[in-house]
Amino acid sequence: MNSLDQDTGAELSDEEYVVSSRNGCPDHFRLLVQRYQRPLFAFLSSRLGNQSEAEEAAQESFVRAFLSLKKLRKPESFYAWLLGIAGRVLKEQFRAVERRQKDRAVAETLLAENPSSEPEYPLEEVIAVLPESYRQVILMRYYEGLSCQDVATRLEMPLGTVTKTLSRAYALLRQALQARESAETTVN
């Protein structure tokens, strides 16, 4: 409040980056790519099982996202929306594999094998529904490989706040994963 308050101008929200990207600041889209390239790649890689195809799909997803940015109704949900685009790119990629191979079995194998190492509810999808402040800390800690102290420095917040945020983020992630598992069990 008094001398010790610090704002966190260094990290803008997804919403702010999206709005300024569509208002003519492509540099801000660059920052969104920087923020989400790793979780998006991890998501695609676990589906495709091939690093170069995952990279290609991630690149295509970002390009489509930029060109469709005006259609994004909730800029604060950029990451969830990006994963939706990536899902469509993924389907197209599987179809392309089918066409190229002219062998449906190859694509089926891909679809069947890769999700087996990762359940139907991948972490990246669950991370996407976290409130932004929690998501930001999870992404920095695990996808950027920063220590808790580094996250605290980067976000200009006390270390204790980072560990509390992380702790709460874990709880939310576990709840979301359990909810998806129960839904899956019910369906089956």
Add this chain to the structure above:
Amino acid sequence: MNCAECRESLLACLEGLLEAEQSRQCQAHFESCEACRAEYVAISRLQERLTAQGRVAAEVSLVEPVMRVLHHKQIEPERTTLMSILFKSRWGFGLGAVATAAAVLLIIGLAAPKAQAKAADVLAKGAKAVAKLTSIHLRGQLRTLPADNFSYIDANSAFYPIELWKQFPPESKWRIEKPGRVIVMDGQQTVMYIKPANEAVKLPQPTPSAFDTDWLHRIANLSDTINNELRLAQAQGWKLDLAEETAVDGRLKSIVTVHAKSGLSDADYVKNKFFHDADTRRVYRFDAQNERLEAVQIYLVRSGGEVQIFDLSQIDYDQSIDPGVWQLDLPADVSWYKEPEKLPDNAKYTAMTAEQAARAFFEACAKQDWNEAGKFMSPVSQGLKDYLGGLEIVSLGQPFTSQSYGGRFIPYEIKLKDGTVKKHNLAVRNDNPAHRWQVDGGI
């Protein structure tokens, strides 16, 4: 260690942030408590999964490839997407001022009445007019307390001067100063000095904004102001007005007014005390010929009527800034703010309620036990020792919270040693590594 303490420390334990003894106690508890062990295992598994996913993506670098593709797509003549139309005449990875103007017009033109579209047009042209600045110098005055937070406003206070010098990228630097406080970001680090307290705070990295100065930076960077004001106008339903007038020199002026709402209820304690928590009417005055921003007035809108709280009448564009502006000479005996560290008897303090902590702090001040007072505030400056030393506690009230503040406020009444009675609310927060309540304001 009991279950509650163990759960509290679980994450710190997993992250290796506990001291050896605490870590040993935590591990010992896991051995004996099945429920906590299960919790520990569940979180470890989640952590392992996250670590594995992060490792998969550790080497990926898509930024440049993506931006190259986008660049290529934007300059293709046959592209007819909306974004390519907007960027067609100008693509650069800096400020796309033409595109900004077009996009702004489009958004407002579709979503808002004509008057708002015209107001947005003036703002957008203002951004275009200053899109390639190398530096800016703002000199204005603010109703505040000279040494308080840079965002603090006090409608009953006199005006005090406030100045900003800003050098834009590639070599970003800035300085903001009012009579009792100064911040310098010299390209390497950001340091704030509070003059009466002879106290300084250092962030060891360059920052685009820090220590609650965001509202002033936004005025300096007009493009951000426009994006922000328009975004909020759309999201919060704020109103934009446009008026024109002829100045005494015959030049035409365009005046854009933004009616901003904080979203806080009138009952919230911090409402109208800080820029972001205030309902304001912001008036931007542009020269209609060169389209540059010339002046800004901000009014606090409250039930008793409007009060002007900020007046910016001098804006120097692209003037060379004396290198001395980026230097901050601090007294040799300056006290540096340190984040609270865990004490040998830390548990005694973490177990306190906010009210108990406030009482303990005031009692330490009453006894002039500055070592004890320092456990609730670091550092306790000499000025504060002189002010609070020997006080007498009259009463402490029930803590309360605010929607926009993460700590607690404790109403207090104290009698100072000169006989003055002070009645106010002490702000304390405990979101620090030591989890101790720390005095954060309200003295």
